[in-house]
Amino acid sequence: MKRIIDGENKWDGIWLHQTTPTNEYCEKHDYYKRYFAKIQKNICPFCEREKKDEELEKLSLLQYQREFKRKREYFLNKYSSLNEEIRVATLDNYEVSTPEEEQALEFANKIAEEYISEAKNNVVLIGKSGSGKSHLSHGIAKLVSDTKEWVVPYVNIVDFMTRVDYKNKASMIERIVEAKLVVIDDLGSEMDNQLTRDVVYEIFDKRTRTLITTNLTGEELIRRYSNRTYSRIMKGVDESHFMKFDNMKDRRRLLF
Template sequence: MESSIKFLSNNKAVQELAKLRTVDKTCPIHPEQQLVQLPGKPPFCPKCQQAAIAQQNQRMAKFYTAKFKKRQTTETLQRDSIFDDPELGKATFNTFQAVGEEAQRNFNLARHIAGEYLDPAVKFNTLFTGDPGRGKSHLALSILKTVNEHSPKPTACLFINVNELFRLIKAGFGYTNEDYKYTEDNMTKLLTKKTDLLVLDDLGAEASFKRFDKHNPAQASEYVQRVLYGIVNGRNRTIITTNLTSEQLSTMYNPKLVSRLYTGIKGHIIKFTNATKDHRGIEF
C-alpha cells in the first residue's frame, strides 16, 4: 500500500511538471533564468525555488539536530536523575530558606559556584558537608538547575543519590546492559562520558547504614569503592554532598578515591554546622 501511494504521488508530480510553461520574463535575482508557470499559478524562478527548498531543509536539519542535542544534554537532569526523596526534585535557589548567617553565606557561595560552572571550561569539584536537614542537597540541585537552564552551551547535568544508585545497580545483577538500564556498566558510562556536571548526593550513606556509628563509620565495601572511583576518576566537575567530616571520609574510603573527590575543592567547600537549624527536625 505504501509503495502504491508513493507511486501515485510521484506520478502526480510528473504530471504537474509536464504542465510547466516558460514565460517571457526573467528572474531579477538570476537574470539568465526564465520564469516558469503552472496553470492558474504565478510565475516563479526554478533556481529561487531550489534555493528556498535548500534553506528549508537546512532549517529542518538544524531544528532536529538541536532537538536531539537537547535530549542528550538539558533533558538529562529530569530524565535520568535518581532521588531518594521525590520532593527534592522541586528544589531551586528561589525555594531555599536561608535562616541565619551561615545558611545565607552558604546560599550566596552556592550561587557564586553555579555562576562559575556556567563556563564549561572551568574544572573543579564542590563539597557540601554537615549534618542532615541543613539544605545541602537542596543547594546542590539548585546549582544543577541553574547551569542546566542558563549555560551558554548545552550541558548535561545529573543528580544521583549514591545509596539509591547502588540499590538499583545491585538489583540488576545478572541482567545485561540491553535488558536493564541501571547496570554498573551503563551507569558508569552515563556518569562519566555523558554527564558534564554531576551531583553525588549523600555520599557515605551507602556504607554508614551498615553500622550506625557517626564517630566510627563502617568502611565502604571494595565493590562500592571501585565503582565510585571509576566514576570520579573519569570526571573533573562533580558536586558531592555528605554528612561526614573529612576524617570520616578518610576512614570510609580509599585515599586515592578521597583524593579524587577533593580535586579543586579549595574555595568550593560549603559547610553547615549546628548554627543552621535542621529544617526537617520535629519537636515532640
C-alpha cells in the same frame, strides 16, 4: 539559454505543465522565473528548493533541540529517586531567611558561574540532612545544564548503587565519567562494601568537575573509602570550593 534548458530539465513534466514562462529573471540562479497559476506568483524553482531545504533544516534543528532538552532533563534525574521538591529545585526558588542561607545561595551562584565558565575542579557541600545541600546542588546542575546545554546527571549515590553490580559496573561508571558535569548526592550514605568502595574510587579517579554533597567529614570519608579515594574526591577543592552547612536549620523540620 543553456541555464534555462538545464533548469527545466531538472523539473518533471508536471512542473512545466502547471507553469508558464515569464520575462522575470532570477540573477542568483541565472534562470527566468515561471508563473505558477495555482499560487498566482512568478517563482524560481531553485529559490523554492532552497527555501524548502532551509525550512527542513530549521525543523530538524528544532526537533534536535527538543530531543536534547528531553535527554538533559532525563539524565538530570535518571540516577536518583528525587522527591518533587528537589526535582523542581532551582537557585531562583531557594528560600532565604537567614544570613547562613544567603551565604549558601551566594556560594551556589558562584559555583554555577564557574562551571558555566568550564572550571574543572570538584566542589564539596557538607552538612546534615535537611540543610539545603540537595536543593542547591540540583539548582546548580539545572542552571549549568540549561545554560551550557550539557547533559548533567544528578546521581544520588544510594539509588545509583542499587542498580550497580559487578556485571554492569563498567558501563554504569562510563555513563557518569563521560558527562561534563556530575552531581554526586549524599556520598557516604550508600551501603558500605567492596563494590561500592570500588565504584566510588573509579568514578572520582576518572573524572573532574564533580559536585559532591555528603554528611561525612573529611576524616569520616577517609575512614570509609581510603586516603587514595579521598584525594580524588578533593581534586581542585580549596576553601573557595567547599561549603560546610554547620549552622543551617533543618529545612524539612516539622512546624508543629
